[in-house]
Amino acid sequence: MPNSILPTIRSLILDMDGVLYRLNTPIRGGAEFLAYLQETGRRFVLVTNNSTLTPGQYADKLSRMGIRVDARHILTSAEATAMYLSRLSPPGTRVYVVGENGLRAALQKHGFVLADDITVSYVVCGLDRQLTYDKLATATLAIRSGARFIATNPDRTLPTERGLEPGAGAVFSAIQVATDTAPTVIGKPEPAMLELAMTMLNATTPGTAIIGDSLETDIRGGRALGLKTVLLMSGVTSPQQLAHSAQKPDLVYQDISALLADWHASDSIQPLPQGD
Known part of the structure; x- marks a missing residue:
């Protein structure tokens, strides 16, 4: 009606x-x-x-389904996280990333330097399907050394063809427990x-x-x-x-x-x- x-x-x-x-x-x-x-x-x-793909990759995915959308009309939690941090810190700020290409590309586009050590201003966490203990350890040590903890989204699970799998919320929860620090969540x-x-x-x-x-x-x-x-x-x-x-x-x-x-x-x- x-x-x-x-x-x-x-x-x-x-x-x-x-x-x-x-x-x-x-x-x-x-x-x-x-x-x-x-x-x-x-x-x-x-x-x-979802922080794993870039807006361009989502535009391509939609196009394959017959839905035409320009990438400038797509906002991922990764892009939103990079935009949010760019309002707080200048280009060249060092960050440690637990996440996939979509998150890394967004941060680099906004001028952040992706570091592999704990001397960073931020630890940024999204879904990471290549997660390792070493990544969790580096993120934990960086936060305990003073880095701010940022998470792309709180989704505990991720729908897949196999069913519900761990999402970004499940990943950052491990770091939160290890650091006694709750992240600032963007999504x-x-x-x-x-x-x-x-x-x-x-x-x-x-x-x-x-x-x-x-x-x-x-x-x-x-x-x-x-x-x-x-x-x-x-x-x-x-x-x-x-x-x-x-x-x-x-x-x-x-x-x-x-x-x-x-x-x-x-x-x-x-x-x-x-x-x-």
Whole structure:
């Protein structure tokens, strides 16, 4: 049924996995949804807590699924972490990285020096599927020597073809236990990445919405910033979890195709607001 919320939304923050695709399989309607946003002059940024790939690699992944998105419309937790740190420290600042290419590339792009010893200003931790004891030990010693501890995201698990595997949260938890130090977390549901996404969109809270499949990251993070929240049931959330969760989204749809159909209908009966 058409509603009054959708026509007022001018800027969108969209999660990817569980919204536009599941692992490597596109969800029907994703390409059409993004096309509709562009046709109606709505701005969007795609966000992901995954720090292992670069925005360009995500753009390539989406392209293989028939979804065309420029890399400048994609914000990963790795890129958000590098942007966040670039506001605190100048180029040339030394960091120790526990993470993969997406995180290392983002930090280097913003002028950080990737070091292999403990004389660093920051230890930055993301998902690292080549994790070793030596990496954990170096990170621990660096933090105990005064380095600040930064984590890309709090996701404890990572959905894969085999099932749920350890995520970045599982990695940084080992370092947290060894150092008695909790990291500053950048990704959802913490505000840093979502605030950076809003800056990219030149958006303010009124008229901005987040669309995602997770109550604990997307909906919790959006609600904390006062954004409109749209939950899609095409990913990790079950009807039972939604019924018992304290995180209540403003709108719930089965998938992005259902959202698009309702948005078409809502826009047709309520004129788009002028300006931003």
